[in-house]
Amino acid sequence: MSNSSEKKRLVVVGNGMAPGRALERLIETAPDSFEVTIFNAEPRVNYDRIMLSPVLSGEKSFEEIVIHGDGWYVKNGITLYKGAKVTAIDRGRKTVTAEFVASGSGQAPLHPPVGVEYDQLIVATGSSPITIPVPGHDLPGVLSYRDLDDVNAMLLAAKSRGNAVVIGGGLLGLEAAAGLMEQGMQVSVLHLMPTLMERQLDPAAGHLLQRSIEARGINVITRANTKAILGAGKVEAVELDNGTVLPADLVVMAVGIRPNAGIAVDAGLNVNRGIVVDKSMRTNDPDIFALGECAEADGEVFGLVAPLYEMANVVAAQLIGEDAAVFKSSATATKLKVTGINVFSAGDFADAEDREEIVLRDGARGNYRRLVLKDNKIIGIVMYGDTSDGAWFFDLLKRRVDVSDMRETLIFGQNYAGGIPLDPEAAVAALPDEAEVCGCNGICKGDITGAIAGLGLKSLDDVRAHTKASASCGSCAGLVEQILRAQLGDAYNPAAVVPMCGCTDLGHDEVRRLIVAKAIKSLPDLLQQLEWKTSCGCAKCRPALNYYLLSSWPGEYVDDGQSRYINERVHANIQKDGTYSVVPRMWGGMTSAKELRAIADIVEKFDIPSVKCTGGQRIDMLGVKKEDLPAVWADLNSAGMVSGAAYAKGLRTVKTCVGKDWCRFGTRDSTGLGIKLEKFLWGSWTPAKLKLAVSGCPRNCAEATCKDIGVICVESGYDILFGGAAGLDIKGTEVLGHVGSEEETVEVIAALTQLYREQGRYLERIYKWAKRVGIENVREQVLDDRKRRAELYERFVYSQKFAQIDPWAERVAGKDAHEFQPMSVTTMEAAE
């Protein structure tokens, strides 16, 4: 049995994509072997840096590019320090020291520095953008393009719809330029070299690229040497050495990156251009690895994700003692992520005596292809326009295939390789299993087809989840879809509803509809009629089905405890050590001497280790043994308390402020309204948990604006809000509307809850449901349409007749007694 004190301590400096991948691998292969601490100088979780350009252009949100949300770190027991910059490594004492970054200029940091000991250390400090040291480079309004803060700053600047100058016409610079143009700015790109992206493209492709960039309205100036950035107090213009002056409200420098090796130098590690590592990714200190853009392997530093992920795999393997895992760099392919412009390049495409080339130009369609061959093998690829054959060429390059036999038609791509044109699906079908499909993650076609067949995958999301193909930059998503189509035929339907789980092909909404339409009133009947593929469902569908049946047939359906999650089955919250926490209801957050005294007695009587206040204004007793639960509840019941349902996908709490009884700002009796609401709504089951709050004035001390449903009392009546969130997602509420009386407030909230109960998919919080069905639609049904509101209200009131029974009292009286006692207690003699 391992415990935390025996685990090795792994400290990771940096939280970018490379260390993220290394930890993922480590957790997959040896989940409990390390106690992991991560320091991230950025104040956030791990996200897909390659996808910053789509965030800048507005095609994606930050949430969509997060790789590991907060939950991932929690689930895997990883300590993540956000906004913590490591300032020193002490190799003698094997510690790192980190300082917390202040949240604003002039502010003190939130925490004092921390020191952490390590057994093994990964330095993954990434790289910094290079700044050209021209006069004015430090003016406000001059940005680099590296992280989310840069993107946010650019988005803010773009609101002026003014002029932007991007210095650098490489991959990042062009993506930044296109994004800023999408945001409504006038954009100029300055490039020192004669053609764009000269490191990835030959001059011909560079010219074609320039033409299409210019056709989008972006001004491109090549051979442009920046002399100075001008401005008084903030950037106003950029001056070139030929005297040209370009007005600028924003300057983005994207001229390259430099490995961050400062702390490694200070710690006495070998540093050349980057931190020097051997084949096992170790620095000259065997307990310290360097990984990612800061590392220099084989005299090279790397900036594309594929080799960085390869490094990550090696580090993860080395950490668990697989000494055979070594890093060697291999060819990588580049793509530009600007919608509508397709560029592909790989390998070495410089001219030389011993090389031949095959070129295809299709001016009318703007297509250009050039293959560089040496000894009848492809060593370089440049494609512009139609890049669909990129994967095929790249596969030939990597496998060093002799192309003599297909030379005649090679340049036309795989469709013509045999002289017979093929349709795209057949082309995909003809790709060999070793052909790499996802360059970012090193996933071959065989990995994908194997997973589709072996795991019964049906969608792009499935393939992404299981193989990681197309999970990084996403540019191979089309290819993955073609593989799905080729393999599954008509069974692949990207527009199809997502099935509830592997037990059925039906989606949540369809199942709910059929439960009502076919008057299905029991679980066995449902599994039979809807042709479930498993004998009794699974842990995903059963709780959902139980809820759907329960909410569809109040008073008729008999709740199935075995289809409920443990917390709802035993009406308490399971803790990680197998004990439970108990939270009694305190209506509207109000309590009394009698209740507090009873709680104090119970805590002592049952030796309950922890008592704390919850965010919803309740008292939580933590660490109650399962066998003690009925006795604890009996004592709580006799002091007049019932279950607080802190475990329920149902009404949790109504939080209140003290209101006009005490507060000098209070406009109404917010506490009284909160108690009324809680007494009216308690016991109801909902698709996911439901938390309310009532504030007595717009100062909003009860924090009603981030709840599932909130009320803010004002002089003229009650503002009803809904659809807030303050968990893994943070979202302010939407305004449902204004009503004049308490009675109407209760009626509208009951109708809203009922509509959510009837339409919400299991585990779908109210904000997600509202987004799916539309805020307007909800408002119309529960506020504007009086008749509809009254119907919903009636149905809610009816279902409450069967719901408001205290589950604790039932169990004190003997219900489900088997849940709380072991079946048998024995002591086996040890075998001789």
Next chain:
Amino acid sequence: MNADIRTWTSVGSIDDIPRRGARCVRNGDMTIAVFRTVDDQIFALEDKCPHRNGQLSQGIVHDNCVTCPLHNWVISLETGSAQGADEGQTSSCPVRVQDRQIYLDLTFNQVAS
């Protein structure tokens, strides 16, 4: 696998366990989860998920599997192995049912080692 040398201990009747449910048997420091499937098969595993030691007895039983209540790992009741993409194995305890009475061989983990 000679059944004759097994030491069977009676722990209760299959009627003590709800279908698609589980009960615990405490044996000294160890807890064993005894499961009853929808079709009345009985299985016994150490009550510890190979992932984070979650109590499998508290999970949802479906087909011949149980889903751990802590992080939703799915464990085979027959082998104790994690299903799907997860890897790990919980030790399983031999079970015999006679006249609805359940017998466990509680020496299973000593034999295994």
